[in-house]
Amino acid sequence: xxxxxxxxxxxxxxxxxxxxxxxxxxxxxxxxxxxxxxxxxxxxxxxxxxxxxxxxxxxxxxxxxxxxxxxxxxxxxxxxxxxxxxxxxxxxxxxxxxxxxxxxxxxxxxxxxxxxxxxxxxxxxxxxxxxxxxxxxxxxxxxxxxxxxxxxxxxxxxxxxxxxxxxxxxxxxxxxxxxxxxxxxxxxxxxxxxxxxxxxxxxxxxxxxxxxxxxxxxxxxxxxxxxxxxxxxxxxxxxxxxxxxxxxxxxxxxxxxxxxxxxxxxxxxxxxxxxxxxxxxxxxxxxxxxxxxxxxxxxxxxxxxxxxxxxxxxxxxxxxxxxxxxxxxxxxxxxxxxxxxxxxxxxxxxxxxxxxxxxxxxxxxxxxxxxxxxxxxxxxxxxxxxxxxxxxxxxxxxxxxxxxxxxxxxxxxxxxxxxxxxxxxxxxxxxxxxxxxxxxxxxxxxxxxxxxxxxxxxxxxxxxxxxxxxxxxxxxxxxxxxxxxxxxxxxxxxxxxxxxxxxxxxxxxxxxxxxxxxxxxxxxxxxxxxxxxxxxxxxxxxxxxxxxxxxxxxxxxxxxxxxxxxxxxxxxxxxxxxxxxxxxxxxxxxxxxxxxxxxxxxxxxxxxxxxxxxxxxxxxxxxxxxxxxxxxxxxxxxxxxxxxxxxxxxxxxxxxxxxxxxxxxxxxxxxxxxxxxxxxxxxxxxxxxxxxxxxxxxxxxxxxxxxxxxxxxxxxxxxxxxxxxxxxxxxxxxxxxxxxxxx
Amino acid sequence: xxxxxxxxxxxxxxxxxxxxxxxxxxxxxxxxxxxxxxxxxxxxxxxxxxxxxxxxxxxxxxxxxxxxxxxxxxxxxxxxxxxxxxxxxxxxxxxxxxxxxxxxxxxxxxxxxxxxxxxxxxxxxxxxxxxxxxxxxxxxxxxxxxxxxxxxxxxxxxxxxxxxx
Ligand code: FES
Ligand code: FES
Numbered sequence: 009x010x011x012x013x014x015x016x017x018x019x020x021x022x023x024x025x026x027x028x029x030x031x032x033x034x035x036x037x038x039x040x041x042x043x044x045x046x047x048x049x050x051x052x053x054x055x056x057x058x059x060x061x062x063x064x065x066x067x068x069x070x071x072x073x074x075x076x077x078x079x080x081x082x083x084x085x086x087x088x089x090x091x092x093x094x095x096x097x098x099x100x101x102x103x104x105x106x107x108x109x110x111x112x113x114x115x116x117x118x119x120x121x122x123x124x125x126x127x128x129x130x131x132x133x134x135x136x137x138x139x140x141x142x143x144x145x146x147x148x149x150x151x152x153x154x155x156x157x158x159x160x161x162x163x164x165x166x167x168x169x170x171x172x173x174x175x176x177x178x179x180x181x182x183x184x185x186x187x188x189x190x191x192x193x194x195x196x197x198x199x200x201x202x203x204x205x206x207x208x209x210x211x212x213x214x215x216x217x218x219x220x221x222x223x224x225x226x227x228x229x230x231x232x233x234x235x236x237x238x239x240x241x242x243x244x245x246x247x248x249x250x251x252x253x254x255x256x257x258x259x260x261x262x263x264x265x266x267x268x269x270x271x272x273x274x275x276x277x278x279x280x281x282x283x284x285x286x287x288x289x290x291x292x293x294x295x296x297x298x299x300x301x302x303x304x305x306x307x308x309x310x311x312x313x314x315x316x317x318x319x320x321x322x323x324x325x326x327x328x329x330x331x332x333x334x335x336x337x338x339x340x341x342x343x344x345x346x347x348x349x350x351x352x353x354x355x356x357x358x359x360x361x362x363x364x365x366x367x368x369x370x371x372x373x374x375x376x377x378x379x380x381x382x383x384x385x386x387x388x389x390x391x392x393x394x395x396x397x398x399x400x401x402x403x404x405x406x407x408x409x410x411x412x413x414x415x416x417x418x419x420x421x422x423x424x425x426x427x428x429x430x431x432x433x434x435x436x437x438x439x440x441x442x443x444x445x446x447x448x449x450x451x452x453x454x455x456x457x458x459x460x461x462x463x464x465x466x467x468x469x470x471x472x473x474x475x476x477x478x479x480x481x482x483x484x485x486x487x488x489x490x491x492x493x494x495x496x497x498x499x500x501x502x503x504x505x506x507x508x509x510x511x512x513x514x515x516x517x518x519x520x521x522x523x524x525x526x527x528x529x530x531x532x533x534x535x536x537x538x539x540x541x542x543x544x545x546x547x548x549x550x551x552x553x554x555x556x557x558x559x560x561x562x563x564x565x566x567x568x569x570x571x572x573x574x575x576x577x578x579x580x581x582x583x584x585x586x587x588x589x590x591x592x593x594x595x596x597x598x599x600x601x602x603x604x605x606x607x608x609x610x611x612x613x614x615x616x617x618x619x620x621x622x623x624x625x626x627x628x629x630x631x632x633x634x635x636x637x638x639x640x641x642x643x644x645x646x647x648x649x650x651x652x653x654x655x656x657x658x659x660x661x662x663x664x665x666x667x668x669x670x671x672x673x674x675x676x677x678x679x680x681x682x683x684x685x686x687x688x689x690x691x692x693x694x695x696x697x698x699x700x701x702x703x704x705x706x707x708x709x710x711x712x713x714x715x716x717x718x719x720x721x722x723x724x725x726x727x728x729x730x731x732x733x734x735x736x737x738x739x740x741x742x743x744x745x746x747x748x749x750x751x
Numbered sequence: 752x753x754x755x756x757x758x759x760x761x762x763x764x765x766x767x768x769x770x771x772x773x774x775x776x777x778x779x780x781x782x783x784x785x786x787x788x789x790x791x792x793x794x795x796x797x798x799x800x801x802x803x804x805x806x807x808x809x810x811x812x813x814x815x816x817x818x819x820x821x822x823x824x825x826x827x828x829x830x831x832x833x834x835x836x837x838x839x840x841x842x843x844x845x846x847x848x849x850x851x852x853x854x855x856x857x858x859x860x861x862x863x864x865x866x867x868x869x870x871x872x873x874x875x876x877x878x879x880x881x882x883x884x885x886x887x888x889x890x891x892x893x894x895x896x897x898x899x900x901x902x903x904x905x906x907x908x909x910x911x912x913x914x915x916x
Contacts (some may be wrong), residue, residue: 017847022854025862026845027790027830034789194890196802196856197792241862243854245792277795358861471854471891643850650893674799674888680882684892689895712893 012484012703015639017377019476019490020243026211032242033200037270040202041070044118045256046108046125047282048100050350051134051667052147055099055107055127062124063110068489071495072125074108078262083322085229085258087221091150092354094229094259095461099132102351103668111263112285115274126548129708134351134667135159138290138311141348144397144468149316149349159349162320164326166595168402169340174305174673178296182376186293187734188365189660191286192315193358194679197245197560198277203260204270209236210261215244217252217468218508219498225254229307245472248651249357250284252510253468255322266720270539281672286358287321287404287662288313289365295373301381305326305340310366312347315354322347324355327442328362330596334370335411335440336392337581351667357510359713361647363441368735371437371718385436385722386419393438396698403591409436409631414607415696418629421690422609428726431616432624435722436609439715443511443707446590446598448477448503451521453482455529455580457573458722459554460492463522466506467514468498472709474514478522480636481702485526486565488552488679493720496682502582503542512604512707515636516700517586523702525584529555531582533565536572555694600699605631606711608649610686612723619743621657621724623686627717630691633699633706640707642691648712654680656717659738759823764832772819779803781812782829790830794888804860805829811867815885820875829894830859833866840846842866845904853891861887865901869908875901 023029060072075082082097084090099358131570133147141147142158168518190671201214205450209232216222219239227237235450244251255271258526263271274732275283289312296305310329314321326514328343360367378388394400394407401411419436428434452464479493496502498509506518530551537543537556554565590598590662611625628645635641658678662670697704717735725731730745760769763786772781779796782788782805791814794802798816805814806828830857833840842865845851852858861884868875868883880901890898 015850018850019850021847021852021853022839022843024858025839025846026834027788027792027859028788029855031792031856033793034783108838194888196792196800196890198794244854248890253786276802278797340899415856436861438779439771473853536850639850643853645854646893646895647891648894649895651890673797674795675797678890678896679890681888682898684899685881685894689893733777 009484010115011480012491012636013634013638016476016490016637018473019479028550029243030367030617031197031245032213033198033203033274035202035213037202037204040270040272041111041113041267042115042118043260043271044110044112044122045106046122046127047106048096048102048107050129050131051103051136051663052132053100053129054132055096056129056130056718057128058108062126063121066117066121067122068113069121070113072108072121073431078141078482083229083262084317085225087253087320088318088322090228094262099161102353103391104353104487105316106259109259109263110521111147111267111271121643128308131666134665135350136665136667137664138313138348138499141313141350146483147406149351161314161347161349162322163323164329164345164503164741165343166341171305171307171340171342172633174340175296175523177298177601178304179299179646180297180377180380180553182355182373183294183296184373184733186291186369186372188289189735190288190352190374191358191655191659192281192661192677193248193250193284195248195280198280199255199283200273201256202262202270202272203257205264205268207237210265210295211238211240212257212261213240214253214257215255216257216512217244217470218246219468219500220505222254222257223500226258229258230261230265238501241468241644244468248359249510250280250507255283265520271406275422277295278673281661281669281677282353284301284356285315285353287324287355287362291365291369292712293369293373295377297377297381297606301377301383303338306333306338310345311363312345313350314347315350318569319356321352321355324357324362327596328366331363331440331442332366333400335400335438337393337394337398345356352663353669357650359710360441363439363714364584364717366737367439367714368718368721369557372721372731372733375722375725386415386424389415408602409605409698411605411631414605414631417692417694418607418609418627421663421692422611422625423630425606431614431727432609432611433723433724433725433727434609435719436607437519437715437718437722441710441714442600443513443516443602443604444508445596445600446588447507447513447517449517449521451518451525451584452504453522453529453582453721455565455569457486457575457578458654462494464494464495464503465518465522466498466503470509472644473637474509474639477515477636478518481519481522485523486529501636512709515705516601516707517588519705520586520704521584523584525582528584529580533568537563537568540571542568543716568666595615602706603709604707608644608715608719610719610723612720612727614724614727614742616746617685618748621737621742623653623720625688626686626711628691629694630708630711631694631706632708633701634695634697634704635693636703636705637692641693644693645712646689648710649716650680650685650712652716653654653684653720655718656735656737658738660736757820759820761822761824761878764828774820776819777815778805778817778819779824780891781819782814788829788831792856792859794856801860801864802857804863804887805827806863806867809867811864828863830862833862839866841868842904845900849896849900849903851892851896851900857887857889859898865904871903873905873909875905895900
């Protein structure tokens, strides 16, 4: 292969290192109004009065709108269910909820207008934890959820085998409750959107991961046809799920259509904390093992705490709990997962899509079982890991890799059997996840007369490198050099449909679509060559590096092109489609395209005097099928793993009983810095060309975040002898646990 | 709100600039809004993330919390001033080569912090590199490749032995 498998440098990097890369926040449109949002100061409160006179008097302020100024019923939006109002009506349900919006000729005037808007509230009891939400007399976040009279939005159940019947055969039962905190994505680029009215519809520029999903949600909310909504996804300055689903776009679109002017909603990084978060969860897990450490049963109760509105949270709960078996052979399983409303920041997709809490629980269970059965932690995993071709979740695709290879390599790379100095420990864990089942990606490629190529895809570039990797696939297929390929991404009026830039799916699903679009181009060129009599009918053709050859002739694609059209006109348009397998009645709608599997090993040192955990070494090994771009694969996984490190050791959103977020700013909410990078960090890719994507690729990108936390927790318990069941494992928690041990 | 303005003269990426700024305007805002230099990124706007890092007289500063009038008489370098004549600086090249650029939002600030470090300390230890970049948050890369990029840049910038200096 010429270009696939090479560390091609990122196509957008030169712009990014020179500061010339444009982000939505940099954008301005002539005649634009600036919008700033007035936010609720409490988690749950009745909105009593709104006094906007002083705000309207600010020079430059054009209008101040509350729910009373918007249509009744209030337009609602949401991708799973439309339950989120453009502005809070009657009561606010979370701290930071938009209650009013100020439109002005300048950002300063809009901000001043926000400061001058007075809204009076009557506090209501707030629900901020799973226990609050499930209490018998719990205040209800919504009057009518799917389970009226309860905060439980939905419950999902999966079961196979017979858990109860299997219990007597177990030698060891490990049963624990784990908690995983609320976590913020912390993308550096703040949310920012510009919308403007256009020909009876609306155009939206936003750093959004799923432009077509946004188009649908805005169209539904504002009762427009899909064709009347154009979404242009701008390059994303960090998303991690936070920019997947509609956030401020429906409001911006509404305001643009209402005022007839372009409207830009800008927010701050602090605002992001009250815009999106990861689901927190309480996971109760019971795992039964035989004497040799083989899992006989597992029972899981996972309570996922959503925020005040559904966003993607029900789907996350449903989808993550579907793989509660992890990568292991579990003959008897019963999982019940609940998606529960609370008066907190709406929870949405986040790298790993609900897997991290389950993974932390399951991998810690494995760790405990290994210890109590006296089996090495690598060995106990090897005994339970499904083999290639073996069923994992009944009815879904079997294991598409020999995963023991990655586990062994990971253990080798960390020096699993090397002696450990006192105060240090080692841990290993396995992360697994499925992409979006039954999903659709379309792609369009256009071959031009000068042998350059345009590739049009709905994938968004969010730093993951899709613009480079998808171009590499096209380059390989058509033999066109990278610098002659232009990517058009994420503009719903210019590119064909794609469901989402999420779930580590783009290289596989969009990659397949791009590849098949390129093959479509080749097929058309072949027909042209035949029509021109350049190749004999029925001849077997060699296609390679932009050349088509039969036994006599060798023709370049461009040769065929220019002879068929001319040097000045024509275009070969290739269409590509990937459609995942849809299965009627399947709980997720269809089968997994592949399994995303990662192995992480960690060596950690714990200072007993302070409880501080230092990560000495971290190894990531991914079962990736084929790396289209190995450097970017590794750096993606490292990024994910460092995010997981943050989740494991320091990150958590803290609410008070009034539902107020107490640490919603970068000053108070710590994410890893350079000082937290493991002293040694290395990555490796298992490549057996066994994935469903182009050239045997599988997806990558989320998995580091799924299991880094579990590996770190395992290393800390190895070092201290204490198992931590609540994340984050802060110094205080470690210190307290070690001190308690001593007493 | 009307605030008084103040005339400042400073060197911006090697060129003298005179401009009237609001007394309460921050440097980041002046660079982005008044001077159209959008390469300086703003994220937290409260001095916590380093996205807005610029160099003032060769030292790093979070331009979102520096009053514009404070740079009167100073030399300011922004990301626009790092590549000279369209040729990437070795630090910029190294960031690209090591895969240290993902979404790119932190990148301008990272590069300026790296420049300040290497200008003063051409041969930093790993610990010194970590310390120098501690104030620049990156959520994408996990920093590992950024640390490698800084080492690579230091190597590129080191005078070749015998080349004299
Ligand atoms: S934007 Fe200036 S430090 Fe964050
Ligand atoms: S590359 Fe995205 S924040 Fe650093």
